[in-house]
Amino acid sequence: MEGSIIARKFNDEEKIYLRQKLVTEGKKQFGQLGLKKTSVALLTEAVGIAQGSFYLFYESKEELYFTILEMEEAELRQQLLHSVNLEEKLTKEALKTFLKKGIALIENNPFFQQLYTENVLEIVMRKLPTSRLEQHFQQDSDVFFPIILSWQKNNDLIDHAPDVILSVFRSLIILSFQKK
Template identity: 30%
Template sequence: MARAFTEQEREQIHDRLLEVGSDLFARYGLKKTSIGDLTEPLGIAKSSFYRFYDSKEALYVELLVRRIPEMRNQLMATSFEATGDVRDAIVRYLHASVELIERDKLARILLADPQSVVQLLTLLDTRLVQVRASFLEPLYRVFRQAQSDGEMIAGDPRVLVEAMELMAVLPLYKQGIDPAIYPALLDTFAQVIADGLTCPARRRKKGVRDA
């Protein structure tokens, strides 16, 4: 029988599991990462893993739950909290999202395909659904306010936010895009999305009829 860990050892192992899990899940995904992959770098038996989590999926959820609020605050701070111009804020948010995805392994999983993550883990831990909702709520709030101010097109804020978030998939196809045009493509995509969400409403607000 394996000996019991001291409280200090438990804290150290738990911290390392989060670190190793974040790296492996980002590189290989949930399905291809085994319990052995997670425990080998720590020098503990596979059975010891279950003293901390019921499954690798539970560790995955823990990582997502911890990461989402940080990402939300970071993205909002550089966009909607940095400027009162809704169109400019959208462009900033989209650029910040792509930058985050390209430099942060776990963010790539969360932002590039959040719906599939939620679908996969909904039955495992309802916290993920709740945290995902809390991630998007600030966007729903600013979108509703922008609509009220006549600065954004009408429509369900949930639909508009998800449409905006589609830009997050672009980095997944970066290798198939000419590097010479990739930055311009990102900027054009961000500008088009921002214009589509705001310009028709702004024209109506100014009394300009669409052609």
């Protein structure tokens, strides 16, 4: 553990409060400085805890970053899902609009911009346990498979494996960051 000050014990209420403060401060610092320039020392100083105490909450700053990224993604997902009306027929134009909206939401989010333009994805993936990444990808599947299956059921979308279709959607999003 980093830091020379010994981490103290916190009660459950303090843990909840400090975890939220770390998320809030992390969102601010990572959003302004990025993952590489944001240090554990900067985060803990802003929250008012010893550096060693940080590791009671997160194994690394990359884990905190990923936690925030998942929160941002959940919010974007909700915005995107509100634009889907499964009662209406999926047209080419509606699918195009859906994908464009998803790409626009991601492109306008500093965390997703950093993920793909500053090689943050590679750094985060190296630091996180495989199980955490698998759980994250499963959440995407849990959200989007029902939509894909509904479109397929209504014969609005090609009858192909939903994971393949979701992978194509992901690829389009990643490609959008390679414009330059």
